Amino acid sequence: MTPSTRHCTLAPVIANREVAPAIFEMRLRASEIAAAAQPGQFVHLRVKSGLDPLLRRPLSIGAVEGEHICLLFRVIGHGTQLLSRVVPGETLDLLGPLGNPFTLHADRPAVLVAGGMGIADMPLLARRLREAGCPAIHLIFGARTAAELAWTDRVEAEGAQIHTATDDGSAGHHGVCTALLPPLLREIDARPAICACGPEPMFRAILSAVTDPAIPIQLAFEQRMGCGIGACMACAVETSKGYLRACCEGPVLDGALLR
Amino acid sequence: MTPSTRHCTLAPVIANREVAPAIFEMRLRASEIAAAAQPGQFVHLRVKSGLDPLLRRPLSIGAVEGEHICLLFRVIGHGTQLLSRVVPGETLDLLGPLGNPFTLHADRPAVLVAGGMGIADMPLLARRLREAGCPAIHLIFGARTAAELAWTDRVEAEGAQIHTATDDGSAGHHGVCTALLPPLLREIDARPAICACGPEPMFRAILSAVTDPAIPIQLAFEQRMGCGIGACMACAVETSKGYLRACCEGPVLDGALLR
Amino acid sequence: MSMDVRLDVDLGPLRLKNPIVTASGTFGYATEFEDFLDLERLGGVALKGLTLEPRAGNPPPRVAETPAGMLNAIGLENVGCRAFIDQKLPPLRALDTAVIANISGFSVEEYAEMAEMLSAAEGVDAIEINVSCPNIRTGGIAFGSRPEMISEITRAVRAAAPGMPLLVKMSPNVTDIVEMARAAVGGGADALSITNTFLAMAIDAETRRPVLGNLTGGLSGPAIKPLALRMVWQVHRAMPEVPICGMGGIMTGTDAIEFLLAGATAVAVGTASLITPSAAVDVLDGVTDHCRRHGVDNIRTLIGALET
Amino acid sequence: MSMDVRLDVDLGPLRLKNPIVTASGTFGYATEFEDFLDLERLGGVALKGLTLEPRAGNPPPRVAETPAGMLNAIGLENVGCRAFIDQKLPPLRALDTAVIANISGFSVEEYAEMAEMLSAAEGVDAIEINVSCPNIRTGGIAFGSRPEMISEITRAVRAAAPGMPLLVKMSPNVTDIVEMARAAVGGGADALSITNTFLAMAIDAETRRPVLGNLTGGLSGPAIKPLALRMVWQVHRAMPEVPICGMGGIMTGTDAIEFLLAGATAVAVGTASLITPSAAVDVLDGVTDHCRRHGVDNIRTLIGALET
Numbered sequence A, B: 001m002t003p004s005t006r007h008c009t010l011a012p013v014i015a016n017r018e019v020a021p022a023i024f025e026m027r028l029r030a031s032e033i034a035a036a037a038q039p040g041q042f043v044h045l046r047v048k049s050g051l052d053p054l055l056r057r058p059l060s061i062g063a064v065e066g067e068h069i070c071l072l073f074r075v076i077g078h079g080t081q082l083l084s085r086v087v088p089g090e091t092l093d094l095l096g097p098l099g100n101p102f103t104l105h106a107d108r109p110a111v112l113v114a115g116g117m118g119i120a121d122m123p124l125l126a127r128r129l130r131e132a133g134c135p136a137i138h139l140i141f142g143a144r145t146a147a148e149l150a151w152t153d154r155v156e157a158e159g160a161q162i163h164t165a166t167d168d169g170s171a172g173h174h175g176v177c178t179a180l181l182p183p184l185l186r187e188i189d190a191r192p193a194i195c196a197c198g199p200e201p202m203f204r205a206i207l208s209a210v211t212d213p214a215i216p217i218q219l220a221f222e223q224r225m226g227c228g229i230g231a232c233m234a235c236a237v238e239t240s241k242g243y244l245r246a247c248c249e250g251p252v253l254d255g256a257l258l259r
Numbered sequence C, D: 001m002s003m004d005v006r007l008d009v010d011l012g013p014l015r016l017k018n019p020i021v022t023a024s025g026t027f028g029y030a031t032e033f034e035d036f037l038d039l040e041r042l043g044g045v046a047l048k049g050l051t052l053e054p055r056a057g058n059p060p061p062r063v064a065e066t067p068a069g070m071l072n073a074i075g076l077e078n079v080g081c082r083a084f085i086d087q088k089l090p091p092l093r094a095l096d097t098a099v100i101a102n103i104s105g106f107s108v109e110e111y112a113e114m115a116e117m118l119s120a121a122e123g124v125d126a127i128e129i130n131v132s133c134p135n136i137r138t139g140g141i142a143f144g145s146r147p148e149m150i151s152e153i154t155r156a157v158r159a160a161a162p163g164m165p166l167l168v169k170m171s172p173n174v175t176d177i178v179e180m181a182r183a184a185v186g187g188g189a190d191a192l193s194i195t196n197t198f199l200a201m202a203i204d205a206e207t208r209r210p211v212l213g214n215l216t217g218g219l220s221g222p223a224i225k226p227l228a229l230r231m232v233w234q235v236h237r238a239m240p241e242v243p244i245c246g247m248g249g250i251m252t253g254t255d256a257i258e259f260l261l262a263g264a265t266a267v268a269v270g271t272a273s274l275i276t277p278s279a280a281v282d283v284l285d286g287v288t289d290h291c292r293r294h295g296v297d298n299i300r301t302l303i304g305a306l307e308t
């Protein structure tokens, strides 16, 4: 992350719509952030200008289209609830792009693993991999139910092959998505690079399924944040190197640190 | 005030527009409050449903039209600022009508005295006086400048004679409006009843200008409030009978208590 | 269809039909709220703080709004203990809800005298001793900041009203809330109310004056919830057998559940009632919903159930 | 066109070009903010709290949001005093702003040792003694809740760093802030920082667990402003000659003015910097605007100018 690319900006909301139950896609005009964004990075945004909520909320930069960035978020609490009611014409205070991005291993096949809202990282990542000439892109995507498999189309549009799983079996594999990883790895001839975003149990499943040290694994972490810029030490993630900050050493961390 | 007429209701905002610089007129649909409202009473409203602001804000019920009530408010702080941005379609949580209303002495000429936002009480008061057969209604209205003489038309429409004053001389008498009171009293043949709403210095000026005990003076007070329903003792107004609560013994108090 | 939830709790000897009571000073003498809620749905009502003599209270302004909170410096305006018994208590006698009389004194004798009067009067179900009102300039330290004073008052009230359920309402403006709680229990308290308001101040930068007529006042409302929760938890951990009535910023059923988990047996709704007159029953409904959603069939299983 | 306002103040022996500093722990080691503001516009920067040895800090989650506030239980994660001097201090030396090193110890000797190291290192303009971190389980009472401990630490640091401007940062979790302030001044403090965070707790009703890994944490942000203002006012009234750096929930220039009126000579911006990285200079601009609007040509005339 090059510090000088970070911006604090008032971004007009262009669109905000529910693309799946309680999952919203928001499009904002934020040209500087759009120009600088790398996959895996996030914006830290103020939901309202008052005191409620007080802290910013971190959301992945899901896709970039010209001057626009697209976010995908699930309504889980007070902040995202309010965010879901924002209408075009309002502006949001954004800080970004922040955080350590995915390293592109474009010489190998890429296996992207998304659990739930982890999908939010994937369209931009797939696009940059494709642009960098990545030979093959696979997306393994697990959600609770078919209706929540949002943004699959965006990743497919970057030429990725999609492998889905749902907890209730309403689409794709019936069960956890990491079950799809071993057969896929056997199918792929070269050693791939794995990029994952999702809940920690998913990370643990990946780490135990993939033991070959020559397969790079990158994991994008979520952690409660304060500043988002490395100053407050709120966002500690426990690793074999001690606590690392999800907002600057992360959110993308080398899987080897989590073994 | 008959307790059983009080309601806590979600009222849809029908209109909200700036009728003078930083002065807004808001129309809401609140049929039960509209049906029960008496002049001098107020609604206690929540500006937002969250925690900011926390407390309700008291505003006079300025006018009643069928199921609608009209409020007139000046933007002075955080709450009224937010209120000025409310748009039709939103709903506000209203508690009302609250407080002790003006007693109508409809057998005598009425002199209404409004200082600044004190005008907010006057349209409904003038209407009820007219309906009760009041022989003559005079409005003395003082504001900082001509542009702030809002709602004069509404009172005039009830058949009132209007006497204005402005601090900067841009309309009517150049100076405080209470200067208009002694000449008007001399002009009126019968003993009038005085109803006033405005800042405390205005009340003092009225009390010292009108010493005839046979002229009833009613004053509508503003005080910071908590509950608005007589329970918290927040809204104490100092009177010769000790502290009285602006929200239930007031806002309209007998001027004799303030001598 | 919806699950039955058993809601009754024992605040020491005081059985409440459910854990929701109102907080003293925010619910008047209860009848003010009759238009807006059914008083009999409440576990109990703690009424406006009483003094032996009627009090006029502090000069206005008496309230100020602060971020997610409010300051008050009412100065204990009340009708006095005698007029309370003669005028305010009778309409409450017929009600099926616990009536909690809250008392403030300026000497130990005053507390004892009020306790005697109130326990002789029919219709008072419990006495809550307010040792912490920070708004009155007594010319000295608040009773509630000294353990020996807390036990002395509690002992005196206990002796004056032997059979009466007794709550001591703690002041949060202390270094060690557990020490103060021990003093109250040592003096004979059946239960503790935690917490009263936090001494605070608001200033108007434009006029360069304090906002409150009394200069300082007590902070209440959501802003203090994390402070009050911590105190309830500390006291419960130190004395798990002592029932606590928890309060401070409770606006919703979820807030109330948090206090129960921290160790409160009952909770009081204060500032919220000033904002929404029906707040206390709304909180009760929220608590019941929470229990149903989580399959809790007896509210008592939540008390102190925080997993740490 | 716009009036010139004289902004420099003296925090005891420490001259600040303006009264706005950053609050320790919310501004990292300052360089993290270079993209967002000009550090040289600030009166000073108080940096992340240091300990003698590097510290890993508390298990996550380390922050929680509360109504108009936040809890933190960072647990003093820091690089340690030596690495601070070697790595973090050099980039700050060239800056024209006061550098305030904030120190926490687990024994009086540790405080003294850090003070000696820091005063020997070029580039530290003042030392701020944190006697109040409530997050570290030292197995005992916080230093900041005992007057004798406060004076002992202050004396030890004073002796170890004789020429160094010395601030003592008070804990608000006490019955009598004035007593603690007297202890600090008695021990040799040049000025007082008022206040640190308030011990508090957040509970997740769904999971029945405390939100913070450390169970409790420190409350900061707008929610505490009325509490902090009261403390600044109390201490200033008791000891008008002692300079105070006021803090607690300052988000705007108006908030800062309120602290100055209450008696603060300087103010620190804390939580606000986590929300808006440029907050400290925004507050400075707001303060300057306020002075212009009110015809104040020297900020010093506002200090303690509250009319009561």
Ligand SMILES: Cc1cc2nc3c(=O)[nH]c(=O)nc-3n(C[C@H](O)[C@H](O)[C@H](O)COP(=O)(O)OP(=O)(O)OC[C@H]3O[C@@H](n4cnc5c(N)ncnc54)[C@H](O)[C@@H]3O)c2cc1C
Binding pocket: A042, A053, A055, A056, A057, A058, A059, A060, A061, A072, A073, A074, A075, A076, A077, A078, A079, A080, A081, A117, A120, A121, A221, A222, A223, A224, A225, A246, A251, D064, D065
């Ligand atoms: C780097 C990063 C990228 C993220 N990207 C996305 C995304 O693209 N889409 C998406 O739906 N979610 C994403 N999240 C999670 C998202 O930040 C939370 O869902 C959101 O902050 C919840 O806010 P709330 O007010 O609705 O919830 P509340 O529970 O009310 O929030 C309370 C506090 O906890 C924090 N918090 C709660 N859950 C989380 C969480 N899972 N991670 C971090 N902080 C949390 C909030 O920020 C807030 O400070 C991301 C998190 C991180 C750290």
Ligand SMILES: Cc1cc2nc3c(=O)[nH]c(=O)nc-3n(C[C@H](O)[C@H](O)[C@H](O)COP(=O)(O)OP(=O)(O)OC[C@H]3O[C@@H](n4cnc5c(N)ncnc54)[C@H](O)[C@@H]3O)c2cc1C
Binding pocket: B042, B053, B055, B056, B057, B058, B059, B060, B061, B072, B073, B074, B075, B076, B077, B078, B079, B080, B081, B117, B120, B121, B221, B222, B223, B224, B225, B246, B251, C064, C065
């Ligand atoms: C019975 C009554 C009727 C009123 N009718 C009107 C009206 O019709 N039109 C109108 O413009 N204003 C009226 N006011 C004043 C109006 O309530 C305040 O202007 C408003 O509350 C300011 O809120 P704020 O958040 O913008 O100001 P802030 O200063 O940010 O408010 C802070 C706190 O102070 C209280 N407050 C501030 N000023 C006043 C005041 N003058 N009176 C009472 N509380 C105050 C607020 O309610 C709030 O609790 C009335 C007041 C009362 C008591």
Ligand SMILES: Cc1cc2nc3c(=O)[nH]c(=O)nc-3n(C[C@H](O)[C@H](O)[C@H](O)COP(=O)(O)O)c2cc1C
Binding pocket: B226, B232, C023, C024, C025, C026, C048, C049, C050, C072, C074, C076, C102, C130, C169, C195, C196, C197, C219, C220, C221, C222, C224, C247, C248, C249, C250, C268, C269, C270, C271, C272
């Ligand atoms: C306006 C007001 C008046 C109060 N009066 C009293 C009182 O007379 N006696 C008392 O023990 N507590 C009194 N309190 C404190 C409340 O009972 C309660 O302890 C406190 O407000 C915290 O709860 P809350 O945050 O839900 O309001 C008062 C609080 C407010 C806001």
Ligand SMILES: Cc1cc2nc3c(=O)[nH]c(=O)nc-3n(C[C@H](O)[C@H](O)[C@H](O)COP(=O)(O)O)c2cc1C
Binding pocket: A226, A232, D023, D024, D025, D026, D048, D049, D050, D072, D074, D076, D102, D130, D169, D195, D196, D197, D219, D220, D221, D222, D224, D247, D248, D249, D250, D268, D269, D270, D271, D272
């Ligand atoms: C995340 C965080 C970390 C903090 N770390 C320290 C610290 O290391 N040393 C210290 O003295 N105070 C520390 N504080 C307290 C602040 O310096 C300040 O006193 C407090 O937050 C009140 O100010 P505010 O409300 O403006 O944040 C910390 C506060 C926060 C929010």
Ligand code: FES
Binding pocket: A224, A225, A226, A227, A228, A229, A230, A231, A232, A233, A234, A235, A245, A246, A247, A248
């Ligand atoms: S959020 Fe502040 S250091 Fe990461």
Ligand code: FES
Binding pocket: B224, B225, B226, B227, B228, B229, B230, B231, B232, B233, B234, B235, B236, B245, B246, B247, B248
């Ligand atoms: S506002 Fe509560 S008694 Fe009047």
